[in-house]
Amino acid sequence: MGPLASRIRAHATRGGSSDCGKLFDTPMPPSIDVRLESLTRSGLEAPAAALVQAQPSGQGATFYIETFGCQMNVHDSEKVAGVLLGRGYLQVDSPEAAKVVFYNTCSIREKAAHKVFSRLGEFRTRKDSGKIIGVLGCVAQQEGEKIFERAPWVSLVCGSASYRKLPELLDELEAGNHRVTGLDKDTDETFETEVTRRDNPYRAYLTIIEGCDKTCSYCVVPFTRGPERSRSSALILEEVRRLADAGYTEIQLLGQTVNSYRDPSSRRVSFAELLAAVAAVAGVRRVRFTTSHPRDFGRDIVDAIESIPALCDHVHLPVQSGSTRVLRAMQRTYTREEYLEKITMIRSARRAISVTSDIIVGFPGETEQDFEETMTLLEAAKYDGVFSFQYSPRPNTTAQHMPNAVPDEEKGRRLIALQTRQRDIQTAHNETLIGQTYEVLVDGASRRAGQWAGRTSGNRVLNFTSPRSDLLGQYIQVRVTHAGPNSLAGEQVI
Numbered sequence: 306m307g308p309l310a311s312r313i314r315a316h317a318t319r320g321g322s323s324d325c326g327k328l329f330d331t332p333m334p335p336s337i338d339v340r341l342e343s344l345t346r347s348g349l350e351a352p353a354a355a356l357v358q359a360q361p362s363g364q365g366a367t368f369y370i371e372t373f374g375c376q377m378n379v380h381d382s383e384k385v386a387g388v389l390l391g392r393g394y395l396q397v398d399s400p401e402a403a404k405v406v407f408y409n410t411c412s413i414r415e416k417a418a419h420k421v422f423s424r425l426g427e428f429r430t431r432k433d434s435g436k437i438i439g440v441l442g443c444v445a446q447q448e449g450e451k452i453f454e455r456a457p458w459v460s461l462v463c464g465s466a467s468y469r470k471l472p473e474l475l476d477e478l479e480a481g482n483h484r485v486t487g488l489d490k491d492t493d494e495t496f497e498t499e500v501t502r503r504d505n506p507y508r509a510y511l512t513i514i515e516g517c518d519k520t521c522s523y524c525v526v527p528f529t530r531g532p533e534r535s536r537s538s539a540l541i542l543e544e545v546r547r548l549a550d551a552g553y554t555e556i557q558l559l560g561q562t563v564n565s566y567r568d569p570s571s572r573r574v575s576f577a578e579l580l581a582a583v584a585a586v587a588g589v590r591r592v593r594f595t596t597s598h599p600r601d602f603g604r605d606i607v608d609a610i611e612s613i614p615a616l617c618d619h620v621h622l623p624v625q626s627g628s629t630r631v632l633r634a635m636q637r638t639y640t641r642e643e644y645l646e647k648i649t650m651i652r653s654a655r656r657a658i659s660v661t662s663d664i665i666v667g668f669p670g671e672t673e674q675d676f677e678e679t680m681t682l683l684e685a686a687k688y689d690g691v692f693s694f695q696y697s698p699r700p701n702t703t704a705q706h707m708p709n710a711v712p713d714e715e716k717g718r719r720l721i722a723l724q725t726r727q728r729d730i731q732t733a734h735n736e737t738l739i740g741q742t743y744e745v746l747v748d749g750a751s752r753r754a755g756q757w758a759g760r761t762s763g764n765r766v767l768n769f770t771s772p773r774s775d776l777l778g779q780y781i782q783v784r785v786t787h788a789g790p791n792s793l794a795g796e797q798v799i
């Protein structure tokens with residue numbers, strides 16, 4: 306990883322080794338060996354750079370931030386970094402070099418939450434190092450002041466709805482306070498910043514809706530990120546224009562349920578209209594959005610993708626289970642049949658749209674028959690990619706107290722069976738793509754000359770060879786020559 310890419314260290318929690326925003330992101334085939342090269346642009350937008358000089362209250366103090374979890378967290382870390390840079394703080398690559406160390410945490414599954422405490426444990430023997438250790442994100446919101454008991458060397462705990470207060474919280478610590486918290490959830494504002502530091506020089510993430518109002522019985526997100534709050538369409542479009550002016554060509558709109566977007570302004574722009582408006586901004590070549598909830602996924606979104614080439618042909622539409630009985634217990638608000646109707650609608654679009662999903666195995670009470678229905682749904686949906694998880698009981702959720710827990714060993718068996726079946730489906734499908742030509746946005750270069758990696762509009766990783774030497778950030782036509790279950794390989798069409 307290059308210096309800039311590593312500055313906000315991000316850990317994936319999805320699919321074992323990938324994460325929410327990085328679909329199809331799997332190890333490269335051994336022959337390709339692609340790594341992300343140093344990202345050359347500053348990562349800080351021009352107006353922001355001016356702000357750094359204007360407000361030097363951090364006075365050169367250093368900070369380090371490590372991110373766990375989903376794309377929303379990765380982007381929140383970019384915003385936190387932007388706010389601190391705007392106050393004169395300097396970002397460094399290691400906790401050792403930092404005065405302020407932040408962990409932006411994830412609590413979607415137990416394992417992710419544990420990881421944070423093991424990271425904090427590393428400071429047990431270095432309590433008097435003079436550093437400020439802060440816990441941000443979902444574990445902060447969920448555990449609150451209990452974190453101080455478990456790791457007394459932590460001095461700041463702050464959930465995502467309170468990040469705008471971070472500079473003041475740091476000032477309080479500098480003024481002699483030992484413990485500060487920002488744990489409000491009821492703010493009706495979204496976390497808007499004047500300064501956002503972006504760590505991918507080609508793709509800019511933009512949160513359009515925060516929080517979640519759904520009540521999926523297994524999910525901790527509504528408790529950690531609070532209720533849904535949408536940003537006004539005018540502000541979103543203003544930011545997209547700034548991003549395009551700064552040279553970003555791909556915009557990814559984010560939300561836990563991104564398609565539940567409701568414009569709070571009097572314009573009342575629908576989600577599909579917003580997609581069209583973002584795609585129409587001069588300089589924008591690709592628009593992605595994640596994650597969609599099936600209940601709010603309508604024909605108008607498919608129509609928009611069909612008719613606007615800049616809207617990427619990819620929809621992430623988590624099903625969670627193929628059994629209507631389990632879906633009801635999960636409170637997902639749709640049946641297997643209703644979900645499959647949405648898939649048929651997407652599949653019948655005039656241009657091929659990739660569909661990916663999230664699936665949980667071993668939900669309380671999931672029988673062998675229920676699980677079999679999830680397996681047959683894989684065949685019916687023919688997903689282009691699936692992130693699959695063993696059910697993990699979470700605090701505050703209703704599923705936590707449901708009877709008939711599935712033993713861990715059985716959950717593991719179901720997970721492997723599901724992943725094996727899905728891998729076969731992907732291998733068979735990807736082989737049909739050999740010979741096709743796709744446009745990719747090049748985002749990686751190999752150490753070896755002439756080898757590159759990019760993503761198709763459908764979000765597939767496509768590794769390829771080219772005689773050219775300056776491809777990073779460019780859109781290139783590539784013909785597919787080899788297919789694996791998780792990525793394609795090919796050569797540039799000259």
Ligand code: 5AD
Pocket residue numbers: 325413414523524525623625663664665694695696697698699
């Ligand atoms: N256990 C396992 N997986 C979960 N997810 C959410 N909550 C849990 C849980 N308690 C999965 C869902 C969701 C994805 C981000 O994480 O599949 O779509």
Ligand code: SF4
Pocket residue numbers: 517518519520521524525526527561562598
């Ligand atoms: Fe969690 Fe359900 Fe909201 Fe997704 S829609 S964040 S799974 S509660």
